[in-house]
Structure formats: structure tokens, C-alpha cells
Amino acid sequence: MLIKLEPVNNDNRDAVLALTVRDDQSFVAPNDYSLDEADKTNKERPGTARPFAIYADGRLVGFCMFAFDPEEEDEDDRYWLWRFMIDKNEQGKGYGQAAMQEIIKYFKENGADRLFLSTSPENELGLHIYHKAGFRETGIIDNGEAVLMRMLKGQNRIVKNIYGVDVDKEMRIRGRKGYGVSIAVHDGKGDLVTYCAGSGRYGEDFPVNPDMLFQAGSVSKPMFALTLLRYVDKGLIDLDADISGIIPEFVKKGPMTFPALLSHTAGFNLHGFPGYRADHEPLSLEDVLNGKGITPKLRRIRPYGKQFIYSGGGITLAELAFTRLTGTTLREAFKKEVAEPLGLKRTGFFQPLDEDLVSNAAFGFRLAEKEDPAHGYHYYPEHAAAGLWTTPAELVKIGLALSRSYRRGGLLKKKTARRMMTPIMDDYGLCLDVWESEARRDSVAGHTGENWGFLTSWVFSRKKDICVAVMYNNVTEAADEAMDDIACRIYKNAK
Secondary structure (H helix, E strand, C coil): CCEEEEECCCCCHHHHHCCCCCHHHCCCCCHHHHHHHHHHHHHHCCCCEEEEEEEECCEEEEEEEEEECCCCCCHHHCEEEEEEEECCCCCCCCHHHHHHHHHHHHHHHCCCCEEEEEECCCCHHHHHHHHHCCCEEEEEEECCEEEEEEECCCCCCCCCCECCECHHHHCCCCCCCCCEEEEEEECCCCCEEEEEEEECCCCCCCECCCCCEEECHHHHHHHHHHHHHHHHHCCCCCCCCCCCCCCCCCCCCCCCCHHHHHCCCCCECCCCCCCEECCCCCCCHHHHHCCCCCCCCCCECCCCCCCCCCCHHHHHHHHHHHHHHHCCCHHHHHHHHHHHHHCCCCCECCCCCCHHHHCCECCCCCHHHHCCCCCCCEECCCHHHHCCEECHHHHHHHHHHHHHHHHHCCCCCHHHHHHHCCCCECCECCCCEEEECCCCCCEEEEEEEEECCEEEEEEEECCCCCEEEEEECCCCHHHHHHHHHHHHHHHHHHC
8 A cells, every 4th residue: 555644734624624533532632623733833833733644545544743843952852743543434454554654754754863652541553553663651651641652763762761860770660570660740831741660569560550559658747737737727726726735645744736746846756657567456546656556655855846856756646636626537637628629539548548449559668478468568557647648640739739829829828838838947847848949949848758668759849830759669778869869850850
């Protein structure tokens, strides 16, 4: 067969608009939408969008559109196959594969060194054509679509980076049965990009996906603070009230306030918690604070309000006061005050993890091999300090909501958000690290997290809609350092 690509013009535009795909291929954009997009793009950047009609032996059979911009600073944004479709009446005749070869030839002849495309994971026919033409997954999921790439010069290697950072190399992602990483980024352009690589369960071929749950470790703390502050905004909790009378068995002498506990200036011990086997009998907050688990009893070891001493125990005490004041659990309060308003489907204080969520949950370290093959993670009765399960994409949603609240109010009142993100001591606010860039052009907030077998790094701008979340299912000193570095570099490049 003879395949030709002819530019869409006034003579063939109506015929191209009449092309359609099957009903089960609704993920393919309609051609009228694509041509409108081409017109808009070319008004801003003439010649960038290039729509073509696909002819087979002189008969119109399909449509494709390219993004062609060799002057684009980012080399991975220069050459894209934006659209590709074969009419429903012409599918299954080999036209798609033949047209793909002509498309690749066009880019090669016009100087492109690589070609990108993105497609729905449900596009089985398209993926078959792309794989056969030499395209390979990059590991990047952009707005729910898998990004594929084909080298046009040199070896057809698979790109493993996001915003210029070689994540796989730096996090030591090796093969399909090692450890895995999940990343979400909302950048300065307003794009949400997710990246996944490796296995969610060590020793298993269990590819990480954007919806896979990870434990967030100490990133649980700002989620608790956010929940509590929603009650403050509603006038249900007085943030600065003395709460020593609410928790008298743990505070013999007041005052004691939520801000002191949330800023780690109340002087308590218990830095962190190791968790328990997933099948451990339930423990109450009182059990934990009284030392009836595997951690010591909570006690005051420094003067109240005099210095910063990080205390997961203090956060757990704040959670106990919160539950006594509100008469509800943190899990239910977070769901009502944060998850539902933000449309979060995969984030919550799931302790223990609901069985229906286990199927798409990452396991930490090698706990499935060492403790329980069915539940490779620990149970954390200290919900506010370490009990959150979530995904990077949903952490990004929360970061953006906090940033917008800081600037103009939203999920939190502006005054409340600013108090949360104003340092009290040692660049720490109410369960948030806060720092300024060297040039003071950006104000950054965030938190890191470490549970047994899980690492999280979460950072967002207080002045712009930029947020990065990185989650990993192993804990080593090298991985911990790499995580923070990766998050900061991606953040910088995403701006």
C-alpha cells in the first residue's frame, strides 16, 4: 500500500472532520477539537502544530497531528505526536502501522532526534502499534496518560527522568522486582505530571502506578494540623486555649496549647514510632502515651516553650486532646474536613489499612518476606504522627490547597493558613517546615516522612501553584538523602 501524509487544508478539512473512531475508543480526541487546538497553537507559535490527513492508496483513512518546535528550550518538548487516529471503518487493515512508519520518517527527515507521544493505558490497539514501531514507556504518567518515546538517532533507549532528574539512577530503581518510586508534580505551567518506576512490593513483579497507596510517615502531622485548623476556622476549637484540663493525666501542670504541641516546643520526648505488625491487636492513644506498647511513656523532658524538640509523642497527645474535644476520630474528621472537600479518594488515616485497599498498596522494605506476606507494612495507632496512607498526586492536591489558602484563603481561612505556615521556632510552623529561597523570591513549605519501610518528601510553594511529592518503599540513609535532593531539584526545575 502507498501511505501519504497530506497537510489538512480547505480541500480536505471537512473529510477529516468526518473521520471517527469506534465507540469503545472515546479516549481519542475528536478531530474537530484537534484542529481547533492546532489553530490556537499556531496563532501563538506559528508552525508548531502540524495536522495531516493520512491517505492509503489515495483514499483518506486517518488523521494525525504533530507538535514540531526545534527552538523549544526543553529538548523533550520539541517533537511530539499529538494526535493519531484511523477511521473506524479502516481499522484492522494495517494502515495504522504503515502510517506510523511515515510519521517516523517525517520527523527523521526534518531533523528530530527523538519523538514522544502520550496515550491512555486503555488504548490497547494504539499501544500495540506504538510498541511495534519502537516506542517504549518512559515511566511518566502525564494527566493520566502514559508517555512513550522513540529515539530517532542512536540507540532507542528508554528515558528515565522527570524534570531533568534521573530518578531511577538516583533512587537505585533496578528491574521490576526491586523497590519502587512514585512522584507527582504540579509545575509552574499548571501541568500535573506523575512518574512511577520499579515495584511496589520487593521481590514481586508489581509495577508502581499513580494510584498506589504508600505510607506517608511524618507527613501525617501536617494533615492532622490541617484537620484541626478546619475546626478552628469553624469556631469549634480555640487554637490558643489551655488544653491541659482536657489531658490532665499527661499534663500535670499547665499551660498546654495546640500550637506548642504542633510546633514541637512543648518539651516532650518520643521522637518517633516504629509501628507494629499489621496483625497486632489495636492500641488506643492512651495505651501508646502510657508506654503500654513498644515505646516509652510520654513525659516532659524540656521546659515548655523554650526550645524546639521534635516529638511524635507531643503530636499524639495533641491528637488525643482533639478527639476528646470533638468526640470523633481523626480518620473521620480528616475524611469530612479535608478529603471530601478536596475530592481525595485515596488518602486517609487508614489504621489498620482496609482490606479492600490492600490490593493496590505498596509494601515497605521487605516486610512481606520478614513478617507477613499478605500485609507488608506496619500498623500505626499514632494516627496523627505517622498513620496516613496516600498517593503523591493527592499530596499535591493538598499542597496546592494550602498554598492557595495562604495567598487568598480557601480550604483554610487566609489568616489561619498564614499562621500554620509562619515559623515559631527553628523554621517550623504548625507541623510544617517553612523556609525562604536565597533570593526571597519564593517561600517554600513542606515535610518529610519516614515509616518502617517508607520514605516521603513533600514540598510546595506558598506563593505559586507548585508542589512536588515523592514516595518510596524502602528506607536507607542514602535513599533518605536522595529523596530530599530529588524533590528539591524537581521543584526548582518545575518552576
